[in-house]
Amino acid sequence: MRTAYQYKLRPTKAQGIEIDRWLSMLCAQYNFLLADRFDWYERNRSPIDACPLVCHIPELRDNPDYYSQKKTLPQLKKTHPWYGEIYSQVLQDIVKRVKVTFDRFLKGDSNGKRSGKPRFKARDRYRTFTYPQIKDGCLQGNLITLPMFGIVKVILHRPIPDGFKIKTASVTKKADGYYLTLSLEDTTVPSIKPDFNPESTTGIDLGLKEFLTTSEGDVVPIPQHSRKAAKHLKVIQKRISRRKKGSNRRKKAIKHVAKQHKKVADKRKDFHFKTANTLLKKYDVIVHEDLNVKGLSRSMLAKSVHDAGWSSFLNILTTKAENAGLLVIAVNPSGTSQDCSNCGVKVAKKLHERWHNCACGCSLNRDHNAALNIKNSAKFVGTVSVHKTL
Template sequence: MLLTYQYKLNPTPQQVVTLEAWGELLRRHYNYALGQRLDWLNRTRSLLDRCSLVCEPIGEIPQKVDYYTQASDLKQTKELFPEYKNIYADCQQQNLMRLDKAWKRWLVPDKNGKRGGRPRFKKRGDICSFTFPRVNCAKAGTHLIGNALKLSKIGEVEVILHRPIPDGFEVKQATILKKADGWYVSFSLEDKTVPESLSIDEIKTATGIDVGLEKFLTTAQGQSIEVPQYYRKAQATLARQQRQLARKTKGSKNYQKQANKIALIHLRVARQRKEFHYQVAHWLVKSYDLIVFENLNIKGLARTRLAKSILDVAWGAFLQIMQAVAVRRGKHTRGVDPRKTSINCSGCGVRVEKTLAVRVHSCECGLVIDRDWNSALNLLKLGSVGLPIPGCGGLDISQPVKQQVSYVNLRCSRYIACN
């Protein structure tokens, strides 16, 4: 299993200038390579409604451009532009690999028939990271010795090791990236000690989770977590800072300083949200052996008038984190179709029509519970089919009619987030 540990760097002013120069040169080379590919594509294609006698490429048709042809041209690039000799060769190759992946995502559909967007030309400052593919080996351009990171053609950079790299983890590659508050390094670590997943017979506890905007999620046991709304709480501060930015002269130093203040606010919101997601994920994986969630079309939901709230809770990022934490702990996760889970009764299975404004599920069988709780019970029932798990049939009439949803307090849970 591959993990990523990120550490803060403390480069000297001269090293900062070198790192920024590398990013700018790699950006220009990325744009040139993308232009080569688009030129080849336009010269070797003709529109369906155009005759070749009317629409025909002008000039010599170039040969097909791919990663290998562009990587072989790096030697010529260094001869024409000597400043590229100061960049480590592997970083330039990784830059072209990044373009090649984006190009293939656009032209080649995945197993579901979906394709990515067309690669775009990068503006100044868009490329703020570069990768050293080898670390601590004979031909590596990066060596981590203690708290010093030795980079080829840059020198030794101090690393703030706020947590040690665990024993037995192999450092595969290092990515240098720039954020609003400084430079960081992300180490890709290979962990060979990941436990095997529990067998089906060993699963003893299971739950279903229903995500929402009123409550972040509700479990099949009736526990709910409030929505933190980090972005909503920061909106007033962001609006004030953005008004100050609008008064600055675009491109001036004061404009850049104010833009960096806004970037710091967004960075803080993103970190708060990520920390919250990890806390919830560790709590769920620690409590249950099987977690059933709903496969939502989050991109489609983000196009509605609730887009800001949906993007603020970031369900997709949370589900990815939860699945990664579950794999590391040997637990199981399962996604099911969410259709009709909030309409059907978890006790008797009867369809109970209700609008989104109705937050309480009330059935003729006598079951009156929270709407999200009812949906979580239905998700658990769908995800646990064929599993020897007791108590997955939902609530029935013999249980209390009116249920109160309890809220789990995840504050000050550093232990949960770190383990």
């Protein structure tokens, strides 16, 4: 099993300056390696027989891949000696990050889905560096030893579980300080818990009026963290526009706004974790709609969809279910809101109609009816998935 724990770092003032310096140098190297990839791509992407009759044919060169770019790092340390102060594996992780980004642009991910064209990073948009390998025993009490950086104080608000091994460590700069993310692994944890019960199943319907409704009729209210904080955010965002660009007072106002946005995001994340824990304590199988959240985020409901954070919640729910040896199933959302959960007849309803009434006598809340349909549509899929997993 693989999981991640995040802790707050308490670096000294000198260590904070050093982290910022590392991030600045790594950002410059990331942009340089990405530019090298773009240079080859622009010069060599078009075959010769597809070029215009009159054109400049550039000198062909090998495609800069992961290994060829990694070989440039020793030369980088000779021409720019200050890069020698950064741990070698942290520099190599930059090369890997560029490779993954560019491969997703050209070839797509494991599902064949391609990403947009990679963008160069501004200094304030590059916030993380990673140690791909870290020694056992690097964390002693509330102190962690980072190679070629030093010993940094950590707020250890929860201990690392017994049997888990630290695989990677990442340092991230956020609006309210620095954070340490540890990737942990324990191969002895079973993928399915011993007393797994496939019959303990529920369907959940995600919404904007209520955050979710289960097939048993339980309702979780939607907190609307962003909308509740909108009034305060409006006041402090106006301070930015009133202050001179480049001034220290403007930078201070920007930092204040960033902290407030992080506070809203933390509240939303905390709500998602608590809701996922509540569901996984009651059920072993949870069924949800395979929603096109990206498409909904371009509609007139975009602000409410982003405030609800459906994608984040479903990712948290799926990850926690895997770690707990439970199952989360995504089903086709077609017809779940319109079909009757009792007889299966389509009962057309507009979005503002919140009650389901069918000629068969079924009368219940629209979201409850949808949750029942979601649960029923996963009966066969869930059985197959459980047998494959077991």
